[in-house]
Amino acid sequence: MITDLQRKELEKIKPPKYREKVKSHLSELGYHFSLEMIQKVYSGKRKNMIIAKAILLVFEKFLEEKQTINNSIDIITNKINKKIP
Numbered sequence: 001m002i003t004d005l006q007r008k009e010l011e012k013i014k015p016p017k018y019r020e021k022v023k024s025h026l027s028e029l030g031y032h033f034s035l036e037m038i039q040k041v042y043s044g045k046r047k048n049m050i051i052a053k054a055i056l057l058v059f060e061k062f063l064e065e066k067q068t069i070n071n072s073i074d075i076i077t078n079k080i081n082k083k084i085p
Helices: 004-011 018-028 036-043 050-081
Strands: none
Touching: 004 036, 004 050, 018 050, 036 050
16 A cells, blocks of 8 residues: 555654554544554555545544644744844
8 A cells, every 4th residue: 555655754743653643543434453454564565545534544644743833933033033133
């Protein structure tokens, strides 16, 4: 499901404890997979569309949160820089 090239790109934004987050998300949807199975899908050793979609969702959510934080920091630093002569 996830190719080596795709995984290399995903590594750039891999959230901490992503497997646990994926497992939690899947549990909310009523699916129960082991952390090992989630890792196998991420590493490309197994194919499972449900897990692959959950992995991408968790990564995307993490990236959005990271960008939101970065934008907020930029706004604050811009305000500080405007106040300092």
